[in-house]
Every structure is written in C-alpha cells, then in structure tokens.
Amino acid sequence: MSASLTLVVLAAVLFGAGVYVMLERSLTRVLIGFLLAGNAVNILMFVMAGAPGLAPILGDGVDPASISDPLPQAFILTAIVINLGITAFMLALIYRSWWLAQLGAKGDQIGDEADLDEDMSEHADLQRSSHEDDEAIQRIIEESDEEPDDEFAHLDLDEPDGFTRPNPPDDPATGRPGSRYAASGYSTDDDEGSRA
C-alpha cells in the first residue's frame, strides 16, 4: 500500500492543532479544536484507502484493481454528516451558555428582542408626553402675569419618583427648564444604547 506523505503530514498537523486548541477553556475554541481533529480523522481514513485510482464504478473494460476503494469514502461522508449535526448542537449549546453567563437566571425572564423594542418605544412615548406636559405647564406659567416663582419651578410635579436630582439653572434665553431632561435618566438610556 502506498500512501501520500502530504496527506499524512496534513492529518498530523490537524491533529496537533486540534488537540492544542481543544485544551483551551473557551467553548468556541473547544469546538474549533474538535472540528480540526475530526477532519484529521477523516483524512487519516482517506489515507487508509490506499492508492487513489479510477472512480469506483464497475463497467465494461474497467479493471477492478485500478479503481479506488469506495468504502473509506462512504465512512468519511457518514463521519462528516455526524460532525455537522454535533457542530450545530454545540453552537446552540455555546450560545445558550453565553446567554446564561451574560444574563444569568434573569435572562430567561426577558422574552426576546421584540419585547426589548416594545419597552424602548414605551419609554420614548413616556418621554414625549412628559415633554408635552412640561411645555404645557410652562405655557400656563408664561401666560400668567406674574414672574415664575423659583420655588414653584423647582417643584417637579411631573417627574416620576427616583428622578429628583437638582435641576440645572434655567436657560437664560428662553427662560424654560429645557435642559432638565437631557440630564435626567430618560435620555441617558438612549446614550447608553448608542455607546453599547
């Protein structure tokens, strides 16, 4: 039996690299290592088929001794299909373990991205309506003849709990507390979203 040295060396290199990568802690690398070693085994099996020859189809005038051995090729095909299935499962497992590592047990309570989008739009609605309320109040205050009382302006009637931080000084140009929401919790959500 004669064997191709290139293939033997290739199988050896793949084995070595596969085992080396498999020893890493990261699951993705373990999977890559498994794929490399799996392909090394496939090549090993191919080498074991002996010298390559004609396509293994028997017909008139074909010498059975001159065709290549079809059996290892069937083995390799089967092994490739099995590897594919296992790789798909491993990827799902890796994604799941990443999900659990990122979010922990509460990850299961967040439905999916659609729910997150819904939350975002609710936030935006809330922000818009409170802006409108704010402007309406401001208009009422301006329509009244008296100058806005400092004490009254600081009373933050429309702010929900938890957002009572000291207001920045009113904008001298408009006399409105317009920059207030820019510094509050509502808009930082968006900022964080864009930064992430």
Add this chain to the structure above:
Amino acid sequence: MTDALVPLVVLVPLLGAALALILGRHPRAQVAVSTATLFAVATIATLLLIEVDRNGPIAVHLGGWEAPWGIALVVDRLSAIMLLVSALMLLGVLVYAVGQGIADNHRETPISIFHPAYLILSAGVFDAFIAGDLFNLYVGFEILLSASYVLLTLGGTGERIRAGVTYIIVSLVSSLFFLSAIALIYGATGTVNMAQLSVRLGGLPEETQLVLHLMLLLAFGIKAAVFPLSFWLPDSYPTAPAPVTAVFAGLLTKVGVYALIRTETLLFADNDLTIVLLVIAAFTMLVGILGALAQADLKRLLSFTLVSHIGYLVFGIAIGTLSSMTATVYYVVHHITVQTALFLVAGLIERVGGATSISRLGGLMKVAPWLAILYFIPAMNLGGIPPLSGFLGKLGLFLAGAEAVDEGNVGGAFAASQTADAAWVVWVVMAVGAATSLMTLYAVTRFWNMAFWRGRGEVEGFSSRLTQSLQEAPAGATLVATRTVPPSMVIATTGLIALSLALTVFAGPLFDLSARAAAGLLDPSIYIGVVFPGGVQ
C-alpha cells in the same frame, strides 16, 4: 421469518421518533406512540431471544449485499439478552417519565422534545447491540450519544449546560478515538466486518495488534467509565432529570461494556491484556466506591457506585473463562435493572422529601413507608446481600476467578510462566471486590439510616463528624418543593424492582442462558460461521 425482525429493532424506534416529532403538539398521542414503539421492540426482542437460543445466532445482510461488502446485523444470545433487558428497562423508565411529566406540567421534561430524543436514544442503543461491523457500531454510538446530549441538557438550565459540556466533550474525544481506531484497523486489515476482523486481526504482527487493541479499549473505556477514564461520569449524570439519569446510568455505560466484551472475545481473543484489565478492574472498583463514601447526595453516591460496579464486569471480562463470562453476562443484566431502579427511587425520594442529600432528609420512614421498601430492596441488592441477584452475580464472578486460578487458566490462552503472576493479581482483585461490596453496603445503609430512620425533628441542627466530612452537591443543589407522587411513577419503579427480584428467583434458568451465551462468545467460529456461511477469505 425471524430474520426480518432484526432490522425492525432499529427501524421501529426511528420511525416512532419521527412520528413523535410530528405529533409534538399532542402530548397524549406522543405518549401512545413511544409506549407502543418500545412495547413492540420488547416483543421483538423476546421473539429473537427465543429463536436465537433455540437455533443459534442470526445474521442479516442489509440490502442483500453479502457480508464483506454489505452491512451485517448479527444477533447472538448476548445481543438478544441485552436487547430484551434494555427494551424492558426503557419501557419502565418511559412510564415513570410520563407520570412525572404529567404531574409537573412538563416543566422537568419538556415533552415535545423528550419523546423523540428518547426513542432515538433507544434506536442507537439497539443498533449498537446488533451491529455486525465496527463502523455500524460507531454509528450506533453516535446516534445514542447525540440523543443523550439533548436529553442531558433538557430545559437548558445553567447547571445542566455546565454538566452537559463536560459530558459532550468527553464523548466527542472518545468518538474521535474510536473513529481513528476504525481507520487504522481498516488500513491494517481492509475490512470493518467484525467476523472477518476476528480472523484477519490475528494475522497481524503482535505490536500492531496491541496498538489497535489499546485504541479500542480506550474508546470503549471512556464510554463504559472504566477507572482512569471515569471522572466525567459523577459530575455529569446527577444534574439531569431523574428518568434521564436512570436511563444513562442503566444503559449507556453498559453499551460500552458490551463493546468491551465483543473486543475481548471476538476481535482480540488471542491478544492478551489480562493483567492490565485486572489492575484496571481493581482500581475502578476501589476508586469508585471511595468516591461514593464521600458523597452526601444520593444521586452522586449512586453515580459513584455505578463506576465502581463496572469494575466487576471488567474483572469478569479479564478472566475470560466460560464461568466468568457467564457470571459477567448475568451481572450486566442484574446491574442494568438494579441501578436504574435505584435512580428512579432517588427521583421519588426527591419528590417526597424535597432533597436527595442526607443532610436535609429525615423521617421518610414515617412519611412514606412504601418508599422505604422501594429503596431498601434494590439498595440491599446493590450491596450484595445473600439471596438477591447482586450476591449471586458477585459470587459467580469470584467462583469463576478462583476456578481460573486453580486451573491455571486465567485469561484463556495464557503462558505458563505468567500464570503465577496472574494468580495473585486475581486474588487481590477478588479481595478488592469483596471490600467494595461491603463499602457499597455501608454507603447505601448510611443513606437509609439518615434519610429513613432519623426523625424529622433531628434534621435541624444535626451535627456529627459524619455529615461534616461529606461532600455536598455543587451550588444550586436540588431543593424542590414536595409535590404529589403520581401512581405511574411508583408502578414503574415497582416494576423494575420486581424485574430485579425475578432475576433472583429465576437465577437458575438465567445462569444457564448466560452460560449458553458465554459459550457462544468464547467460540468466535460460531459467530463467523453465521456471517460467512461459505467461510472467510
């Protein structure tokens, strides 16, 4: 006529799995499909066992292609026995799982995935038992392993994913070893048909045989959880749902043991590794049981005893005489039923007591006397208390060991100069085996004393050197609220325990059957003659 039944053993569960997958939205229909499927396989296995025992092994050449080219399926007595026991056991556990699933509203076992995966697992196990060539054995292993990955990580909780990763990576490595071994064997002999290999491997140089032999032992050793390759098992099995753990513990390691038996009797009958196997057997028993003694959690304790009792089987395989193989076959059957029954009981204890750790359980005797009986019988059986099958199996193994030493016949064809060495190793292993049996008894009775006999009130603030030195299960240990115990779970457990008692009552006929199976194993020419009626080239 019976020839046609052989492929059905694999086909029926596969078709059942497909049907169960289609019926994913109808849990009741799924239950009906999988129960009917496993019942059908159990019936077929019974017919095959009767036929094979009467008229000798059956070989089926798939697609009509003759042996060296086509795929051969072979059923001899050992295969038929394994098929029947595993089908009955899978059926019992299925009933248990269905009961649990219905009671829990399918939280522990999401039923739409569970049934197809379970049936595919069965198909893989059955395929491994009837495989007539090494590559088909590999495919059988892969089928059952892929399904077991899904079953082990059911629900995808953090704990199960963590345990599953260990299990999957270890299994993948063992599969790579197995496939490389097949490649090398094919390169050396030009065939993967086991009957043909049995003839051709003997013609290879001694060293080449040794390398191929060791590679196969390594691959099967990981699957069977034999000593240095067993550390993955106690970490991965206990986290799965109770029925899944029961199936894994009862069956998956035994498929590895079955492959080891075939390797030693059929493939490398002349290539001798007796001393190596004997030493491995001793270490498997000892290390396994010492691990069990340090566990507070019943599921982990049972996983360690599972490892240690594989050692007895390896001991029987290593001796390799007619009486030792007889005892090994009997012991495999005993161990499948008793280990499965114990894991099912552990699941029941978890439901009734809300935990499986001895530091949290107490007063179960008063709460559930029936549970005490269900635990007591298989526990004593595992420990090897006289009238039960565990005692008979161990006694058979030890008698076979002593007999082999007397006759200077350890390991079959053994050089006279080495027999003296082998003799004292055999005595040492038997002493270790007896000690292991005692320690098993100690481990299971300790659980009995703490969980059943201790009063409920004593659990709070209970302190002793015993409980302090025990290992608890890792963080996130199971603490489930007490729920109702559906009758089908109890019935399934009782059924398996009744089966293990039947092994005791009918030990005589069963030992005779095992002896006939062992005789077939030790004479490879019977197996070869069935696959190649016209002789091997």
